[in-house]
Amino acid sequence: MSSSVSPSVALGRRALVVLTLINMFNYIDRWVVPPLFESLKREPVLGHPSDARLGSLMTAFVIIYMLASPFFGALGDRMGRTRLIAFGVALWSLATATAGLATSFLMLFAARATVGIGEAAYGTIAPTVLADYYAPDRRGRIMAIFACAIPIGSALGFVLGGLVDTHFGWRAAFFVAGVPGLILSLLVLTLKDPPRGLLDAAPVAHAEGTPALEALRHAYAVLLRNRLYVLTCLGYAAYTFALGGIAAWLPSFFERVRGVSHAQAATVPGAIVVVTGFVGTFAGGWLADRWLVTNKQAYWWVSGIGALLATPFALVTFTAESPAIYWSASAVCQVLLFASTGPMNAATVNIVSPSMRATALAFQILVIHLLGDVPSPPLIGWISDRSSLGQAVLILPTAILIGGLFWIWAAREDARAT
Numbered sequence: 001m002s003s004s005v006s007p008s009v010a011l012g013r014r015a016l017v018v019l020t021l022i023n024m025f026n027y028i029d030r031w032v033v034p035p036l037f038e039s040l041k042r043e044p045v046l047g048h049p050s051d052a053r054l055g056s057l058m059t060a061f062v063i064i065y066m067l068a069s070p071f072f073g074a075l076g077d078r079m080g081r082t083r084l085i086a087f088g089v090a091l092w093s094l095a096t097a098t099a100g101l102a103t104s105f106l107m108l109f110a111a112r113a114t115v116g117i118g119e120a121a122y123g124t125i126a127p128t129v130l131a132d133y134y135a136p137d138r139r140g141r142i143m144a145i146f147a148c149a150i151p152i153g154s155a156l157g158f159v160l161g162g163l164v165d166t167h168f169g170w171r172a173a174f175f176v177a178g179v180p181g182l183i184l185s186l187l188v189l190t191l192k193d194p195p196r197g198l199l200d201a202a203p204v205a206h207a208e209g210t211p212a213l214e215a216l217r218h219a220y221a222v223l224l225r226n227r228l229y230v231l232t233c234l235g236y237a238a239y240t241f242a243l244g245g246i247a248a249w250l251p252s253f254f255e256r257v258r259g260v261s262h263a264q265a266a267t268v269p270g271a272i273v274v275v276t277g278f279v280g281t282f283a284g285g286w287l288a289d290r291w292l293v294t295n296k297q298a299y300w301w302v303s304g305i306g307a308l309l310a311t312p313f314a315l316v317t318f319t320a321e322s323p324a325i326y327w328s329a330s331a332v333c334q335v336l337l338f339a340s341t342g343p344m345n346a347a348t349v350n351i352v353s354p355s356m357r358a359t360a361l362a363f364q365i366l367v368i369h370l371l372g373d374v375p376s377p378p379l380i381g382w383i384s385d386r387s388s389l390g391q392a393v394l395i396l397p398t399a400i401l402i403g404g405l406f407w408i409w410a411a412r413e414d415a416r417a418t
Contacts, residue, residue, distance in 0.1 A: 027153025055381035064116030073362020088121025093181025100174030144285020144342025151277015158270030197354030235406030244373020284339030307404025
């Protein structure tokens, strides 16, 4: 291999490792909260919050995350990306640690909302950096590797939160989750920001001299006219509605409805996610890239079929009473759901111009959270307060089904167009 190529390959691999590691801590900080719900509910200084208020902790983060994403998406298409990422990592880590100092529910709520600002800077920009290091036909696998950090980080968040809460209390869980990110933020500054669109066939249209607000309006108009992008976002929104509800309430469901111990309810689902998430995410990305050789719509087909197959297993997870059945159904459901993660990120960056990838990802974040996991955790909590948690979670399989149907629609639309 020539010397002119080797540095790019090495830098790409280094960026993949660093950004994937940080993505893992991104999800640790995000999902350390649900296993603390039962302890927070018993905390006098927080006012013994209701299920609806506990669900709002997840919503607080997501609302700020989705509102801040368009801002950072616009910056990510016009400014140095690694500095923006470093800022985001440092901010969300500091906010997570601050939650451990909360002396009221309002303070805890504000800390979790601030986490959303930091993660918006990271979530909108990091995938675009990776997209510029790797060619389009490799992005399914690369995004799958990057996305493998999602289940691992989510699971570690659940396990870390449950174990630290059990032995040291809920405040310590926030400290342990937040502090490492402050160190990782410095690591991002050592990465090289690659030229935008270097490996894409289409030329990159730059917006120098165009006012930022005008450029943003133009970008959104282009995205909304992109039918594949719209269908991809709608499917992702339904999928996110389901995942947000599952992640927020699964530990409490097993503890309250199935009678599983607090420690087991917090740690066993996380242990399952480590395995199923890694297998599902990596297998989905690998399968989609292989299928892409003969089918240009492979990214949507893998995601859509996976969601449809996951629907009955989600229903069994919430209705079966035998531990052997509901734990097994949960594992199969998660493998099928996580298979969508890499292909959907790859599909999004491939169907938009390299010059507006951060904006496209940011707008996608806005849509999927506004329609997805902003309403789902508090809605489930609201239904639970008026009936039972066992009844409330039954809305989730339907959301998975809807997501799969949108992605299959996108695949058929693209096939007709080509």
